[in-house]
Amino acid sequence: AERAIPLAGGDARPLALVKTSITDARHTRKAGIPPIILGHDGSGGHVPNEYSEIEEVMFTTRAYLHTILEYFNVK
Numbered sequence: 732a733e734r735a736i737p738l739a740g741g742d743a744r745p746l747a748l749v750k751t752s753i754t755d756a757r758h759t760r761k762a763g764i765p766p767i768i769l770g771h772d773g774s775g776g777h778v779p780n781e782y783s784e785i786e787e788v789m790f791t792t793r794a795y796l797h798t799i800l801e802y803f804n805v806k
Contacts, residue, residue: 732767732794734801739793767798 732745756766769791775782800806 732769732798735767735794735797738797739790741790741794765802767795769794 736743736745754766754768756768759766775784
């Protein structure tokens with residue numbers, strides 16, 4: 732995540748933290764694949780009519796793509 736976020740065009744620093752919410756990441760972790768979960772920036776989330784801006788979705792997509800490419804050592 733530290734390398735993928737800048738490659739995706741972001742400047743945020745990833746935080747290693749544990750939350751009590753449940754995700755499907757437990758399945759990848761059991762399979763030996765380290766999970767990465769990128770969260771919402773806070774605007775528009777957890778409110779009635781929850782939404783994400785298109786640019787935020789695109790950034791998240793790019794960050795996941797760069798993480799996958801890094802994990803599989805693809806240049």
